[in-house]
Amino acid sequence: MTEKDIHLAIQVVPLTRDNDVYDKIDAAINVIRKSGVKYVITPMETVMQGSYNKLKRVSEEAQQALVDAGCGEFLVNIKMHIRIDNDVTMEEKRLDR
Template structure:
C-alpha cells in the first residue's frame, strides 16, 4: 500500500482551559503509534499506510470523549496517490 498523508484537527467540546490538555492527549497517542508526524498550529499531519492512519483518526475521537469532551468535531484531510506521497516532497524545500 502506498504512503499517504492524513492531517487531523480535533476540536473537542470542553472548557477552554482544558482544550490544549485534551489535544495533547491525542498527540501523545499519535506519538505512541510510531508513525511519522508533524504538529502544526492548526492540525497534526501524519504519514504512513492509509488503514493505520484512519485507525488513529478513529481512536482520536474516543480519546477526546474519554478525556471529558461531550462532542468532538474533527477535520480530516487525506492526500493519496497510487505511487505514494510524503511530507518531505511537499514541504521539504521550505525547511531550514
C-alpha cells in the same frame, strides 16, 4: 485503498466550556506520538504519513482519546493526500529544499 503511504491531516476541536481544551488536544496528539507513524505537529493540525488503514485507525484512536479525556463533544477535520501508484512523503513537501 492503496497500501502506499498517504498523508492524513487531523484537527480536533473540543467543544467544551472548561479550561482543559489543550489537555484534551494533547491526549489526541499523544495517541499519534505513540502510534509509530511519521508525523508533524503544526499549530492548526497534525499531519501523519502511513498507509490509509493505519492512519484511519490512529485517527479513530485519537478521537477516542478525546472521549476518554472527558470531552463530550468535538469537531474533527480530516484532509488526505492519496497517490495510488507512489508514496506521498513529507520530504517532497518541505519548503526548505
